[in-house]
Amino acid sequence: MPRRSYDQYCAAARALDAVGDRWTLLIVRELLAGPRRYTDLHADLPGVSTDMLATRLKDMERDGLATRRRLPAPASAYVYELTARGRRLLPVLQALGEWGAAELGERRPTDAVRAHWLALPVLRELAGLGETGVVEVRLDEGEFHVRVGGEGGYGEGPWTGGDPDARLTFDAETGDEIARAEVGLTEAVAQGRIEVTGDGPLAKALRQRGPGA
Template sequence: MPPRPPARPRRSYDQYCAAARALDAVGDRWTLLIVRELLAGPRRYTDLHADLPGVSTDVLASRLKDMEQGGLAERRRLPAPVSAYVYELTPRGRELLPVLRALARFGADDLGDRAPTDAVRAHWFALPLLDGVALEEGLLEVCLPEGGFHVRVGGDGVVSYGDGPAPGVPDARMVLDAGAAVEVGRGVLGVGEGVRGGRIVVSGEGALAKALRAG
């Protein structure tokens, strides 16, 4: 991991406008994609760099420092014997989840076919899926050929997601490919329709699984 960069003056639009203030905090290139990664849980610097193809080490370190200064993220040391540092979002940083969901919804129609040069990670499909699927309370594990992620809906309706398999036994498991995931996120394919058409497999017997199959 490169040395942590020194604090630098933040650029500002110098406009007395809430949208401009928000862009002062997250408008730099790569910042919102770093937020996307950290919404999936605490990440080590090396993991962030691996899942942000194209970002330089200098830029990544600089953006993380800016996010710490802005109160969006924090860096903490994992307890022994791991002895590693991770970055995670603060409560203020997690408030950006609906912003990323809205951006995913806005950009879904522009995805088109995947180009040979396009990188892809399974958990990148979580944001559009959160808008394309009405979820009951519970823990959902989503499996794609590229990997998997999990989504948790609390009793208060709060939604969170994480990279990798579900911690513990999920209430439902959904298996699909990237094409189906994109269509679900765009709202052109319902999960129930995908199940009936053989493009999506949903397992589980609880309310969450039954709601997905009926959706």
């Protein structure tokens, strides 16, 4: 099926030709956390049908946003991952998240939650500290890690490349308030609501804003 187009000579319209369909940017959000199997994507995108997910992934391959490859044995499973062009959508998602934070309100009973969905505001605020490194985040819903500096990025689960520069631990209530932009990450550290451990520059920068700093 040929790609639908707004047929407008405008960069925003061209971008929406590629990522404006329902679910596409949320698939990008998931793949920014690293290569994912189809079944994992489906599990972390509650509400998407299998047909819709398959269609959107094919569209993203066609448009140069994602690729599909087979893992070596013994896994031998197929995974989807973003191309360099797809990864450049990270600041787009961060801006959308910042703009939409006020729309969150309190959690609804039907709202799905995944720990790594909080990576976007956490990464944005950590980048403002002027330091680089890896930060591991632990909260009630699970763990994720963010890479600060360079292209930046995030991943689901704990960091596996050695000791992170900092570890942050906080509860679901604090996480929700950060997601809604009601409290900043450094503000929550200063209030003693976030435990910071580690010896890296990012940990030190965060502790400088902690209780008694």
